[in-house]
Amino acid sequence: MLQTLKVSTKDLAVGMYVSGLDRPWLETPFMIQGFCVENAHEIERVRNYCEYVFVDVTKSRVQDHPLLRQARSKARTSIPIKDIFPGRPLKAYPTTSEWKDESAQAWVVLDSLVDDVNSIFAHVSEGGNLNVIRLKKSVEPVVESMSRNPDACIWLARLKQHDQYAYQHSLSAAIWAVALGRQLGLPRHDLRSLAIGCMLMDVGKLRLNPALLNAPRALSEDEADSMREHVGHGVQIIRESGMMNQDVLDIVTHHHERFDGSGYPQGISGDEIPAFARIAAIVDTYDAVTSNRSHAPAISPSDAIKMLYQSRNIDFQAELVEVFIQAVGIYPAGTIVELTSGEVGVVVSEYRTRRLKPKIMMVLDSRKYRLREPKLVDLSEGGDDPNVPALAIARSLEPGAHDIDLSELEI
Secondary structure, three states, rough: OEEEEEEEEEHHOOOOOOEEEEOHHHHOOOOOOOOEEEOOHHHHHHHHHHEEEEEOOOOOOOOOHHHHHHHHHHHHHOOOHHHHHOOOOOOOOOOOOOOOHHHHHHHHHHHHHHHHHHHHHHHHHHHOOOOOOHHHHHHHHHHHHHHHHHHHHHHHHHHOOOOOHHHHHHHHHHHHHHHHHHHOOHHHHHHHHHHHHHHOOOHHHHHHOOHHHHOOOOOOOHHHHHHHHHHHHHHHHHHOOOOOOOHHHHHHHOOOOOOOOOOOOOOOOHHOHHHHHHHHHHHHHHHHOOOOOOOOOOHHHHHHHHHHHHOOOOOOOOHHHHHHHHHOOOOOOEEEEEEEEOOOEEEEEEOOEEEEEEEEEEOOOOOOOOEEEEEEEEEOOOOOOOOOOOEEEEEEEOOHHOOOOOOOOOO
16 A cells, blocks of 8 residues: 655645655754654755655545545555455345326325425424334335335435425435435335435534525534534434434534545545445545535536546545446436437436437537427437438537526427
8 A cells, every 4th residue: 555655845735744855854953763744844945955746645644635635535556446345245226117107196296295305304404303103204206206216216306395405305315325325225114214314414404594504605613613513413313203214323423534534524535435325425525516505506417427437536435436426327307418419408318338329309409409309319329310310419508507497398
């Protein structure tokens, strides 16, 4: 495993352990056996003698410096997925229903879930206990639908708009989590635990000041500390409900931990973070950045995927990030895309083996004028003329681009 990293003295930081110099130790006043940089004065002294130094990654006390985080990421070797979930049988899920057939059933179960979640959360916000039995019953049909074909629920979840971001976020995060769990091949009862855990991971925010949740700006340090208290509130709410599912508790407790130890509330890292919480961290972040929030606009799904990929083994476990990308693809259902022709459409379903060529509901022509009637195009089929390049996705667009409202589309 990599232990030393060549670092320009311009990038030297307090907490780094200097184990080597770009010149003999005897030509400098520093200790031959190495030293940990304690303050800015020591950094300046090193710069007076050296252009670069060698930093021992394992001995350095600083955790969140980008150079060290990247070094730790590169140094870690990949591990088999089965080793992340010991004792759990992993088995592939076949797609057993067509997207159009599944969407009709998914619509019913998601409508029911939305109504139940609104009622459950409203009861908790008024000081009542969490209705665990009702939540489990509502989640089960969604898990069943996702098991058959995840695209339908992913698409329909994009259509559900609620007054409170927290409600929408909990629903979407649960669906992303089940999609990831399905791709892993986790047993169905584990998919249910993932769904419930992600539905509830932010339930503690119901006990925070709404003005804090809806602040249209970056939070101050004190406000951020107050926001972090939602984790403790959430754990308390779940314990008061009598829920004993440890996987759900793990998600609520640790979904803000980060793989390199830079998260909260405990600052644990790597395998110390429960596996289901590592999944929750990925889907929580992905759904947040692809949604419009009070303080930040949404980014496109493909940009979100790039962000997750760049954060492998820094914020999130690399193996789980890669499986998530396999599960949802670069262009998941509901993604607005621009084609090589200049036309604009919405991804409605994906082939599990041809993720770059999904079915697209075309809504704008090449001049960006709205079509009189949306038309369904299957990019995997290609065109009739072999001399004409096949139509393909040029780029994904941010949610709401060109004022496209997914809820207005009739599939």
